[in-house]
Amino acid sequence: MASAPPPQTLPVKADLSAWLGVAAGAIGSLMATLDISIVNASLPTIQGEIGASSTEGTWLATAYLVAEIIIIPLTGWLARVFGLRRFLIAAAALFTGFSIVCGLSTSLTMMIIGRVGQGFTGGAMIPTAMTIIATRLPKSQQPIGTAIFGLTVIMGPVMGPLAGGWLTENFSWHYAFFINVPICVMLITFLLVGLPKGQMKLDELVNADWLGVLGMVLGLGGLTVVLEEGHREEWFQSAYILKLSAVTLLGFSLIAAGQLYAKQPVIKLALLRNREFAAVFVLGLILGSVMFGSAYVIPQFLASIADYNAMQAGQIVFLSGIPAMMMMPFFPILVARVDLRVMVGIGMILLALSCYLDVTLTAESRGGEFVVTQLLRGLGTVFCMMFLNQAAISSVSVDDAGDASGLFNAARNLGGSIGLAIIATLQDGRTEFHRWTIHSSLSANGDALQNWVAQQAALYGGGDDGIAIAMRTLDGKVSRDALVMAFNDEFMALTIAIMTVTPLVLLLRPLPKGYHAKAAH
Known part of the structure; x- marks a missing residue:
């Protein structure tokens, strides 16, 4: 973790260069989180152009996520070895280069190399954004910086599908990667101006x-x-x-x-022996499962049941970011006046409620069904994210705050991976279960079913061919209803998971009196 200077070296009010450094951290974390999902909307197009199958195409997201999960816990150590400013400039420059590799890719291998590189370099910019806030802003202004950082982390995953879909439909999928180039140029400029030069500690490489x-x-x-x-x-x-x-x-x-x-x-897993931090870690796992899981399930439902395109589905996913944008200005007030246990508890209840309200989906449901639940989910996410981050770094000593922040961020992403794996398995298993349950409930000799088949067969010319088409139509309707029921089961599973861990909120401790929203030192 990068060492913070003594508090007395920080001015009472941050100057322009300090805020440019904070802006750089926010931009970097936004790009890193946004690029996880920005390819989702254009995945079919990319697969076709680089000659990848649908199974191989999933590696475009997986490769990035794997690299990011690996690098996040290592970031504090790397920043200490090479110096925060030098490390982040190198990461931003390499991220730009790997983005260009992705945009120019003509094969699956080339694309995966680019995505792995993006994951390693982009992931390094997430926890270090908090270190910038701690080292460049006085404590009185750190709540503002923390709110800015929280907004970028929450908005990145929900903006990804929308931005990728818009760029693909209006320009080309290549621009989902090329758009990083001008942003990274601005980012590097801000880092050069906003962060002081630091010393390298290469001797730590020997005893690492x-x-x-x-x-x-x-x-x-x-x-x-x-x-x-x-x-x-x-x-x-x-x-x-x-x-x-x-x-x-x-x-x-x-x-x-x-x-x-x-x-x-390199990372202090001993922190998990701290009961409070262990509770934060588990809550972070579930938070990641809900964030990434709902961002996966909702577009899947809208595409397969409501026949939405990527752009339309991305707009629904984006709704959860609106509460984050609206609540961020109030975060410094809330963190100073409201017990974090209350805020995290409210956030978990809102997340559970948002998932529970989605268990009544039908084959006629459309995007409008998700408006209220997405807004509730976004509000719950912002309460949990911001206050759990505060709980993570306040539950340990200042010297361990960087490792705590890294572990919390890693828990969120790892929870996303675990959640997606469980949801994918659950979807196939429950779809098949419901399909055969519905089929078994249909009476082949029932008058209603026979009349329906006869009517459908007549529409297709009658005879054996007409009956065959009618039976395929029936199976299609059954399969669609079974899939909808499986989606409902997934939301119920998320609801149960959230409610199961919510009591862990009681293990958290309120922030010390007069505590300002700290960042990872």
């Missing part, structure tokens, strides 16, 4: 926790791929998944060895 670093790559990388690919590969019936699971186990063993033998572990 290399077992932990290698373990992070193998463990977190392997786990993420297992979760992403397990369903498609039929889990442990696949030799591929078994091998990846072995790699994952080896990685976590190396992390454990590093915790025991390294003088300074």
